[in-house]
Amino acid sequence: MIREINQASAISAFSIGVIFNSLLIWLILRKSPKEMRVFSHILIQTCTADLITLTSNLLTQPIYTADKGVSIVVLNGLLRHIGWIPHNLILFIWDNCFFFSFFGFTSQFIYRYLILNKNMNITSKEYFIALFCTIFTMDFILATLLYYAGYPDADHKICCSSDVILQLLDWDRNNDDPIRIAQRAGDYYSYVWLIVTICITLAYTIIFICTYVMRKFVKKNFNSNSNKLGEINQQLTLNMFIQSLLPLLAIIPVWFTLIFSTFNTKLIGNSKDTTLIIFMMLIRLPIHWIAVLNPLVTVLTVKHYKNVIRSVLLHNQSLISTSQNTQNVIIVNKINRQLNNNNSTRIDNNRALSIVNIQHPQAVLQN
Numbered sequence: 563m564i565r566e567i568n569q570a571s572a573i574s575a576f577s578i579g580v581i582f583n584s585l586l587i588w589l590i591l592r593k594s595p596k597e598m599r600v601f602s603h604i605l606i607q608t609c610t611a612d613l614i615t616l617t618s619n620l621l622t623q624p625i626y627t628a629d630k631g632v633s634i635v636v637l638n639g640l641l642r643h644i645g646w647i648p649h650n651l652i653l654f655i656w657d658n659c660f661f662f663s664f665f666g667f668t669s670q671f672i673y674r675y676l677i678l679n680k681n682m683n684i685t686s687k688e689y690f691i692a693l694f695c696t697i698f699t700m701d702f703i704l705a706t707l708l709y710y711a712g713y714p715d716a717d718h719k720i721c722c723s724s725d726v727i728l729q730l731l732d733w734d735r736n737n738d739d740p741i742r743i744a745q746r747a748g749d750y751y752s753y754v755w756l757i758v759t760i761c762i763t764l765a766y767t768i769i770f771i772c773t774y775v776m777r778k779f780v781k782k783n784f785n786s787n788s789n790k791l792g793e794i795n796q797q798l799t800l801n802m803f804i805q806s807l808l809p810l811l812a813i814i815p816v817w818f819t820l821i822f823s824t825f826n827t828k829l830i831g832n833s834k835d836t837t838l839i840i841f842m843m844l845i846r847l848p849i850h851w852i853a854v855l856n857p858l859v860t861v862l863t864v865k866h867y868k869n870v871i872r873s874v875l876l877h878n879q880s881l882i883s884t885s886q887n888t889q890n891v892i893i894v895n896k897i898n899r900q901l902n903n904n905n906s907t908r909i910d911n912n913r914a915l916s917i918v919n920i921q922h923p924q925a926v927l928q929n
Contacts, residue, residue: 601674625637
């Protein structure tokens with residue numbers, strides 16, 4: 563049941579997310595006003611990261627739980643059937659994608675701060691070079707630390723010690739399709755997550771400071787009610803800030819799982835714990851939907867994109883109503899034409915009868 567729910571969530575999020583992000587990319591490339599073009603590539607960056615994240619989630623589908631008080635991660639995606647790829651390596655790639663998606667928001671705020679407040683001229687090429695040299699390097703280091711701190715030893719490569727976990731994962735101990743452990747908390751696992759937490763806290767500190775400074779600068783130098791550039795800057799700042807908060811849907815459950823498994827070493831003792839274990843397994847499902855919410859936030863916060871979608875929808879409705887009205891007019895014209903034909907026929911008959919009466923009045927009287 564747990565695996566089916568996880569799979570349904572990942573597939574649904576992937577299908578919807580690909581449509582939403584593709585639509586947003588089309589809006590950015592085709593419908594962005596000139597005032598937004600200088601920042602369009604950071605919106606494209608978010609869409610690209612979302613598409614990578616959606617694909618990664620679909621292929622891996624990590625399920626987090628605790629086995630005898632020890633945090634573990636198992637995979638439920640398509641890649642788990644590929645035996646020659648170690649599951650911990652697959653999770654390492656997933657961690658890289660997640661960290662890159664999250665810390666990429668921090669780079670966007672720094673970039674916008676330098677462009678807007680410091681009036682620096684940074685090209686897209688320079689931005690992406692700096693992005694990959696700094697953010698990707700930090701992501702790689704954090705993912706590597708998690709890889710080694712959570713590397714399962716030889717005695718714990720197959721899930722699991724608890725029969726309750728095996729039952730919830732619907733595994734009947736069939737060796738042809740074993741559930742391999744992709745990550746298992748070791749001695750330094752909590753310390754690594756402490757380092758990750760410090761990095762996340764630092765990233766949010768930068769985001770909050772940049773948001774405050776940029777909003778203050780826009781209010782001081784632009785009249786958002788009359789200046790389109792100031793209005794767009796306010797909307798982009800709000801959009802990026804909300805998007806930067808969405809990864810908390812994944813990070814907070816991680817902290818919850820770690821704290822709970824650390825302070826409850828006897829979590830799994832009997833079947834009464836099943837509800838709590840199920841909750842721990844499902845609490846991270848919002849990870850699948852972060853990349854779906856990002857384009858929605860952009861459309862809802864940036865008025866120009868929202869107006870474009872609204873105009874397209876209204877245009878389609880007007881086309882439908884116009885075609886319906888046209889059909890109704892055609893039908894009415896046909897009915898009127900038939901009525902006119904009937905009336906003209908009736909008039910012609912009456913006229914012919916009148917002529918007969920005039921030409922043969924005696925015959926008519928005799929009749």
